[in-house]
Amino acid sequence: MALKDAKAGARNEAGIVLVVEALKHAFGDRFQTGQSFRAQHSHTTSYIPSQLPDGVLFVESSEDVKTVVRLCTAHLVPIVPFGTGSSLEGQVNAPLGGISIDFSRMNRVLEVNAEDLDCTVEPGVTREQLNTHLRDTGLFFPIDPGANASIGGMTSTRASGTNAVRYGTMKENVLAVTVVTAQGEEIRTARRARKSSAGYDLTRLFVGAEGTLGVLTSVTLRLQGIPQKIAGGACAFPSVKAACDAVIMTIQMGIPVARIELLDAVQMRAFRNYSGLSYEEKPTLFLEFHGTDETVALQTAQFSEIAAECGGGEFLWTSNEQERNKLWKARHDAYWSVRALAPDLGILATDVCVPISRLADCVTETQADIEKHGLLAPIVGHAGDGNFHVQLLFDDRSAAGIAVAEDFVARLNARALAMDGTCTGEHGIGQGKMAFLEQELGGAVDLMRQLKHSLDPNNIFNPGKIFRTTSS
Amino acid sequence: MALKDAKAGARNEAGIVLVVEALKHAFGDRFQTGQSFRAQHSHTTSYIPSQLPDGVLFVESSEDVKTVVRLCTAHLVPIVPFGTGSSLEGQVNAPLGGISIDFSRMNRVLEVNAEDLDCTVEPGVTREQLNTHLRDTGLFFPIDPGANASIGGMTSTRASGTNAVRYGTMKENVLAVTVVTAQGEEIRTARRARKSSAGYDLTRLFVGAEGTLGVLTSVTLRLQGIPQKIAGGACAFPSVKAACDAVIMTIQMGIPVARIELLDAVQMRAFRNYSGLSYEEKPTLFLEFHGTDETVALQTAQFSEIAAECGGGEFLWTSNEQERNKLWKARHDAYWSVRALAPDLGILATDVCVPISRLADCVTETQADIEKHGLLAPIVGHAGDGNFHVQLLFDDRSAAGIAVAEDFVARLNARALAMDGTCTGEHGIGQGKMAFLEQELGGAVDLMRQLKHSLDPNNIFNPGKIFRTTSS
Numbered sequence A, B: 001m002a003l004k005d006a007k008a009g010a011r012n013e014a015g016i017v018l019v020v021e022a023l024k025h026a027f028g029d030r031f032q033t034g035q036s037f038r039a040q041h042s043h044t045t046s047y048i049p050s051q052l053p054d055g056v057l058f059v060e061s062s063e064d065v066k067t068v069v070r071l072c073t074a075h076l077v078p079i080v081p082f083g084t085g086s087s088l089e090g091q092v093n094a095p096l097g098g099i100s101i102d103f104s105r106m107n108r109v110l111e112v113n114a115e116d117l118d119c120t121v122e123p124g125v126t127r128e129q130l131n132t133h134l135r136d137t138g139l140f141f142p143i144d145p146g147a148n149a150s151i152g153g154m155t156s157t158r159a160s161g162t163n164a165v166r167y168g169t170m171k172e173n174v175l176a177v178t179v180v181t182a183q184g185e186e187i188r189t190a191r192r193a194r195k196s197s198a199g200y201d202l203t204r205l206f207v208g209a210e211g212t213l214g215v216l217t218s219v220t221l222r223l224q225g226i227p228q229k230i231a232g233g234a235c236a237f238p239s240v241k242a243a244c245d246a247v248i249m250t251i252q253m254g255i256p257v258a259r260i261e262l263l264d265a266v267q268m269r270a271f272r273n274y275s276g277l278s279y280e281e282k283p284t285l286f287l288e289f290h291g292t293d294e295t296v297a298l299q300t301a302q303f304s305e306i307a308a309e310c311g312g313g314e315f316l317w318t319s320n321e322q323e324r325n326k327l328w329k330a331r332h333d334a335y336w337s338v339r340a341l342a343p344d345l346g347i348l349a350t351d352v353c354v355p356i357s358r359l360a361d362c363v364t365e366t367q368a369d370i371e372k373h374g375l376l377a378p379i380v381g382h383a384g385d386g387n388f389h390v391q392l393l394f395d396d397r398s399a400a401g402i403a404v405a406e407d408f409v410a411r412l413n414a415r416a417l418a419m420d421g422t423c424t425g426e427h428g429i430g431q432g433k434m435a436f437l438e439q440e441l442g443g444a445v446d447l448m449r450q451l452k453h454s455l456d457p458n459n460i461f462n463p464g465k466i467f468r469t470t471s472s
Helices: A004-006 A013-030 A036-041 A062-075 A127-137 A151-157 A203-207 A240-252 A264-277 A293-309 A319-332 A334-341 A356-372 A397-420 A432-441 A444-455 B002-008 B013-032 B036-040 B061-074 B127-137 B151-157 B202-206 B240-252 B265-275 B292-309 B322-331 B335-339 B356-372 B399-418 B435-441 B444-455
Strands: A055-060 A079-081 A099-102 A107-111 A118-121 A173-179 A184-188 A214-221 A229-236 A259-263 A284-289 A316-318 A345-352 A377-382 A386-392 B055-058 B080-082 B099-104 B107-113 B118-121 B172-180 B185-189 B217-222 B230-238 B259-263 B284-291 B316-318 B346-353 B378-381 B389-393
Touching: A004 A184, A013 A062, A055 A079, A062 A079, A062 A099, A062 A173, A062 A184, A062 A214, A079 A118, A079 A151, A079 A214, A099 B107, A107 A127, A107 A264, A118 A127, A118 B444, A127 A151, A151 A214, A151 B284, A173 A203, A184 B444, A203 B202, A203 B444, A229 A293, A229 A319, A229 B292, A240 A259, A240 A293, A240 A356, A259 A264, A259 A319, A264 A319, A264 A334, A264 A377, A284 A293, A284 A319, A284 B240, A293 B292, A319 A334, A334 A345, A334 A386, A345 A397, A356 A377, A356 A386, A356 B284, A397 A432, A432 A444, A432 B316, A444 B185, A444 B202, A444 B444, B013 B055, B013 B061, B055 B322, B055 B356, B061 B099, B061 B185, B061 B217, B080 B151, B080 B217, B080 B284, B107 B127, B118 B127, B118 B265, B127 B151, B127 B346, B172 B202, B230 B292, B230 B322, B240 B259, B240 B292, B240 B356, B259 B322, B265 B335, B284 B292, B284 B322, B316 B378, B322 B335, B335 B346, B335 B389, B356 B389, B356 B399, B399 B435
Parallel strands: A055 A099, A079 A099, B055 B099, B080 B099
Antiparallel strands: A107 A118, A118 A214, A173 A184, A173 A214, A229 A284, A229 A316, A259 A284, A259 A377, A345 A386, A377 A386, B107 B118, B118 B217, B172 B185, B172 B217, B230 B284, B230 B316, B259 B284, B259 B378, B346 B389, B378 B389
């Protein structure tokens, strides 16, 4: 009966009561059921309304995770892992209630192997914490999604961000994970070797699974040497098309650009207002180059030529750290700069990704759509990957406003899919993009369901995310 | 009854008879059951004895694949995909008989998107065929496992080879695949965007699955721009340790070396004999650098300094294509050069991969093992990845000789696993490494079994590979 309810998408009240009592008993004040804790653990930067868990467990070890998983398996109660709450598609919501597992106290750097350029961390370690820890080793972890997200969360959403064009995404940078399975056992998906063809790629199965297949307890990451020289700058273009042409030439020539970000004119206006950047309100590329004095000089000179060929303005670059930081601080604050444009409106941050040959078309058509519908929606893009974000300002307090936003997102995704793109380059599916995933991959989603059912037959791991499970 | 037999690991004679008759009827002489065809399709460079399929179907389209999968599903008959037969761990053997699907006629390059640096090919396209096709586009496909393998086979074993240190393995270079599932339906795992976080990473699940989860019908690959300048050369070292130190420094400094191959002194002797290379019989690195005139000059100068610091000899490099080709032709012919050392012995080609900090230890201890047991077994390694191959010459016609070889492989794998390495960097598990996979990943192999059971409940896809399935 409880099983049927959990599977059919109803709250399993009886099971939840039992688990809440057991966790209170086992964990004392490491388990919280107060309204403010529960609200905080479903409140995110997502536009999707909060759905609160029934309690929040602050885990401190793999043993804690095993305990809660076994308990929740026994009573068919959902488990929703929580890193820092910076996900954007409702990944930490608890539509059927259940237990939020907070990883903020499971935040130890377990091992750094400098010679092998790898490290192993607990899921609650944040990106900034890790890089602070690594500072004296000459190494850094390159993936940078903007928010100071947790490594567990970044792993689970297959995060990428500004550096991915050079260093890859979480998919390329996770060497192994340990996971607690539905049976409450901890397994390790791979050894520390940099490559392997030993059986199915379980590591990649958990990277991007959004907590629906098991609960991560550690992540082994590839690291990079801190470049001897970093230079960055900005370059304005007469059109999105011209900027994208420069991106395509840069990628095709194999220039190992570390970041190449597209900002549209509206976003540049937001930066002027919020971050005091003095650039023109034109389509602009922000770039960064990593290397030695010689290679960075070569790369910036090559890019300057490309920019000129594509009708771009002067490429102003600097290796001064303070100036660079101002640029990338503004880029990181894009969300807040957009919010400041209309503080009384809601904000819907969404992303799609297309083959780079179609990026200019996709952005330009999206801008035309925004204009046609009288919307305000700055665009920023990880242009080297063909991935871009639209931050739509909308009236989130009226049904009409919400409908306008939803229609816009539907058109955006249809456009990206028609260009052989994907409905999300890095935010994940969560609750927000389930319909688009079906449109994108059709029958392949049934395979995902089969995999989910095989590893989590009772649907206790983050239910109601990525796809609707069958009630069978 | 047939179901039980197929699952329990016995030949399903009745089903095989039915499928063979049906395929003869449906495909005429595209389906062959003669001894020579059957023998050829299980005869590989593996040391594992051949196990013949009952017939060989030369497929020409996805529709052909669907037809044979549906037929084999209906009658519970095994399917063994066959590319070029260059796999090394018995991947194309048919221990329970069944149908070999030969992809040599499904070898069309379906699409090249030069601006996006990607292409889509049928599984039977070989590496060399693809690069010949691409020649006029200025692009190339970098993965090079030595053999002129098929893209389908390379995908299925997660191949990598000499260029992986710079360009990654098949894991990083496959964007999407189409697959015929056990239900006989064709699905596509991803769109053509360069990154995505749209649901589970089905692409990576099929990369390296060795044909056990479905049958590939196309592969979408990332391509690279042909470098303006390529330079390569060789550098001898006083010891394996010194050579490995040079490799570690090269990787740590972020020098984007395109190939960095370790050859031990015995292998260098084999090259002198077979390929007429005149280098000394000392531990040696073969290197290649890709870039522009300027970056290649910088990289070779940096490496020369590192080599000198590690006690290496002069680094002799050239950008002359003929001279470079002689070097890499020798490297590609390593298997044949070893065979020529003792033409009357069998050869067991095996690989392991360890964190690069342990590569020198692992190679040196393996050399000591070889010497202690009076064996002849040259070593070549993709040193930048920590991956190395041992080619053991052994008496494959006596039980005692085979036992000596098996004991050696067991010690080699135990050594690599004790160093947090993997039992295979690029050859895959096949039939040869099932026991080592269990040692390496323990409980994680049960997850693989669950995944296999969910996608292939009747165990028709390449049964008897990677792990033993449960008889449940």
